[in-house]
Amino acid sequence: MRALLWRDIRLAARAGGSAMLALAFFAAVATLVPLGVGADLHLLARIAPGILWVAAVLAALLALDRLFQADFEDGSLDLLALSPLSLETVAVAKIAAHWLTTGLPLTLLSPLLAVLFGLKAIPALFVSLLVGTPAVSAIGAIGAGLTLSIRRGGLILPLIVLPLLAPAVIFGAGAVLAALDGLSNGALPLLGAFSFAACVLSPFATAAAVRLNLGS
Amino acid sequence: MLAVEDVTGLRGGRVLFRNLSFRVGAGSALSLEGANGTGKTSLLRMLAGLLAPASGAIRFGQVSEAEERGKFVGWLGHHDALKAQMTVAETLAFFARLHGGGETGPAMEAAGLSRLAGLPGQYLSAGQKKRVALARLKLSGRPLWLMDEPLASLDGAGKALAAALVRDHCAGGGIAVIATHEPLGLECERLAL
Numbered sequence: 001m002r003a004l005l006w007r008d009i010r011l012a013a014r015a016g017g018s019a020m021l022a023l024a025f026f027a028a029v030a031t032l033v034p035l036g037v038g039a040d041l042h043l044l045a046r047i048a049p050g051i052l053w054v055a056a057v058l059a060a061l062l063a064l065d066r067l068f069q070a071d072f073e074d075g076s077l078d079l080l081a082l083s084p085l086s087l088e089t090v091a092v093a094k095i096a097a098h099w100l101t102t103g104l105p106l107t108l109l110s111p112l113l114a115v116l117f118g119l120k121a122i123p124a125l126f127v128s129l130l131v132g133t134p135a136v137s138a139i140g141a142i143g144a145g146l147t148l149s150i151r152r153g154g155l156i157l158p159l160i161v162l163p164l165l166a167p168a169v170i171f172g173a174g175a176v177l178a179a180l181d182g183l184s185n186g187a188l189p190l191l192g193a194f195s196f197a198a199c200v201l202s203p204f205a206t207a208a209a210v211r212l213n214l215g216s
Numbered sequence: 217m218l219a220v221e222d223v224t225g226l227r228g229g230r231v232l233f234r235n236l237s238f239r240v241g242a243g244s245a246l247s248l249e250g251a252n253g254t255g256k257t258s259l260l261r262m263l264a265g266l267l268a269p270a271s272g273a274i275r276f277g278q279v280s281e282a283e284e285r286g287k288f289v290g291w292l293g294h295h296d297a298l299k300a301q302m303t304v305a306e307t308l309a310f311f312a313r314l315h316g317g318g319e320t321g322p323a324m325e326a327a328g329l330s331r332l333a334g335l336p337g338q339y340l341s342a343g344q345k346k347r348v349a350l351a352r353l354k355l356s357g358r359p360l361w362l363m364d365e366p367l368a369s370l371d372g373a374g375k376a377l378a379a380a381l382v383r384d385h386c387a388g389g390g391i392a393v394i395a396t397h398e399p400l401g402l403e404c405e406r407l408a409l
Contacts, residue, residue, distance in 0.1 A: 003313035007302075014301040075295025078266060079352075082286040083314050215267055 001085060001093045008097030018063030019101040026059035026106050030113040041118040048117035049125060049176035052110060053169050056129060060102045060136045061161065065154030067094055067144035068210060077148075081214055087207035095134075095141045095202065103133030124179030128191060132172040135195040138202035139164045145209030149216070167194050217241055218263070218360060218391050223272030225258050232258055233409055235272070240405070245382055245392040247400055250409035256395035257294065259409065260362045263393060264289045276360055290358035292366055296345040297352075300338035304329055304348055307337065311352050318355060327351035328377065342369035350378055354385075361385055361392040367400070375401065 012019040033051050034044055071077040080090050107129040111122045119125060143161040147153030171191035178185045218240040225232040232255030240246045248256045261267035263274060265282030279285050298307060308320040324330055327347045332340065340348070346369050353361060366378050379401040382392045394400060 003310055007310045010306075011299060011301060017301070071297075073295070074299070075293045075297040076299075078264075078291055078293055078295075079297050079311070080314075081266060082264060082289050082291050084287060084316065085314070086283075 001089050004080070004085065004090065004093040005097050008094060009101055012063070012097065012101035017101075018066065019105060022059040022063050022102040023105050023109060025062055026055050026109060027113065029055040029058070030116060034116050044117040045119050045180070048114060048119040049173040049180070051117070052113060052125060053129070053173045056106045056110070056133065057136055057162075057165055057169060059106055060133065061140060061158055063098065063102050064140040064144050064161070065147065065157045067098060067141060068148040069144070069153060072148045072213070077210070077214065087210055088203045091141060091145070091203040091206035091210070095137045095199070095206070098141070099134050099137040103137055107133055119180075121176050121179040124176045128172045128175040128188060131188065132168045132191050132195055135168045135198040136165060138198040141206045142202055142209060145206040145213070148210065149213045217277060218393070219275045220263070221273045223262065223274060224270045225255050225262060226270040227255065227258055238407055240391050240393060242389050242391060243386050245386050245394060245402065245404035247404050247406045248393060248395040248409060249397070249406055254409040256409055257364055260364055260393065260395055264291055264362050288358055288360045290353045290356040290361045292349050292353045292361070292363040294364050296349050298337035298340065298345055298348060301336060303334050303336050304340070305333040307348060308351055308355060312355050315356055318357070320355060323351040323354045326354060326381070328373070343371055343374055346370050347374060347377070350381055354381055359390050361390060363392065363394045365396060366394060367396060367398045
């Protein structure tokens with residue numbers, strides 16, 4: 001499993017890979033919003049959690065459609081299915097690689113972008129993204145598995161995945177707003193529970209989706 | 217021993233073959249022949265357990281469950297499973313690690329790839345890609361080789377190499393089922409679809 005994890009991380013990090021693309025998209029959106037909204041720092045600080053969370057989810061989605069499709073098209077997925085690894089293990093490796101190359105870098109970049117919004121609750125934003133982005137990779141993988149054989153599946157993928165990610169965005173942005181208002185933070189544990197459940201259950205659903213596509 | 221019993225193959229609602237039965241014993245190779253669209257690739261995918269037959273049973277030794285059977289299969293498909301950004305050496309090392317270790321040097325040498333070790337996949341010719349696939353097949357160490365058009369794009373030396381690899385594999389007690397349009401250059405049974 002470690003071999004597959006390293007291969008996917010290496011592919012994402014190299015030229016033409018998805019890691020830099022997601023980061024650049026996240027930075028571009030987060031930079032454009034304050035320019036469009038104007039210099040009202042109070043307003044910017046209020047909308048920052050929502051904007052940064054939505055931008056992070058969309059940036060992570062950019063790389064998701066190729067999660068299985070690239071391996072499906074070049075025949076690697078057949079070899080992975082026949083390898084000593086189960087498809088569930090393959091799914092775990094791919095979800096982990098996706099998070100390590102998109103979710104984690106996005107989280108690390110977020111404090112810098114939060115400054116653009118004059119957001120004071122930077123630690124809360126950082127923690128909420130750290131806890132919540134694994135759910136984006138895990139749920140996204142189910143969509144990637146379902147759409148792997150569809151040409152231009154990348155267009156259908158967000159329609160499947162985004163509604164399922166609504167809880168992550170609600171609890172994630174809610175946790176930051178609660179910290180901003182100095183309220184007790186009930187959203188963060190809920191985000192953690194959602195993320196944990198997604199990470200535990202997704203490999204099975206993802207493997208089932210991949211199996212369905214391979215056998216048709 | 218690979219045993220195929222009364223297997224019927226459907227593709228898109230169309231019958232490709234009906235009640236197909238054959239056996240391939242340890243140490244022998246079978247060449248699948250037939251015009252385009254007769255179901256050679258589909259049959260190979262069924263043997264590998266990647267595609268379910270409409271009816272019938274496929275057993276390798278005592279194993280009949282599709283996903284279990286797949287763990288005995290060395291696969292050489294239509295596509296070369298090469299990444300543009302990964303070098304030949306990295307590709308083969310990844311595959312070797314996936315299968316639990318093993319030295320990639322001898323397989324690379326055997327496939328005539330030693331000089332290409334540091335070259336990324338995007339610069340390889342079609343024939344060179346096929347050689348990487350052959351090296352990967354050898355590295356898999358699996359007893360049942362399923363090969364889909366292994367000779368396509370290969371030059372004369374490459375074809376001889378592919379035949380030699382299959383001959384060695386069978387001499388060691390392995391089984392090879394090969395879908396092909398060209399003569400393989402080795403002694404084997406033939407099955408026309």
